[in-house]
Amino acid sequence: MAYLIAAAAVIILGLSAIAAYYIIKLNQVKKAQAEQIKKNKAAWQKHRDELASDLRFIANAMLQGQCEITEGCLRIKVLMDRLDDELQHKPEFKTIQSHFAQTIQMPTHEAYKALSKQEQFKLDKTRYGLEAKNKDQILIEVQTLAEYKFDILQPN
Secondary structure: OHHHHHHHHHHHHHHHHHHHHHHHHHHHHHHHHHHHHHHHHHHHHHHHHHHHHHHHHHHHHHHOOOOOHHHHHHHHHHHHHHHOHHHHHOHHHHHHHHHHHHHOOOOOHHHHHOOOHHHHHHHHHHHHHHHHHHHHHHHHHHHHHHHOOOHHHOOO
């Protein structure tokens, strides 16, 4: 009988040691996961901060006349969509969105260079007309954007 009790005690101690080992392992994994989540959140926040900084930089360049209206709208739209999808629905940026939609299909870089001089002239005329029409409102919107407090960057 004593052997059975001793064997049971050894088995219980062995199982307790195994359980303790796995509990310690589980706690280590949970801690590592929490640290990784914290690192991921910090990296994601840094990425969003950089996008917001890039947006403000382009907005300020447009305000200073260092970036053309169409190029700025194209760049801003892409960055806005990467930062926060909701920005495209904000009424304070509707002209940027509209200008983007009207110019996105226009060829750029090599595709533009491949056009004939007449096609380039026609395209430029259209683009300059859109810029003249939208410039004042776009500059108001990029001024707003340069100072904008992005909801997504605010601490929860």
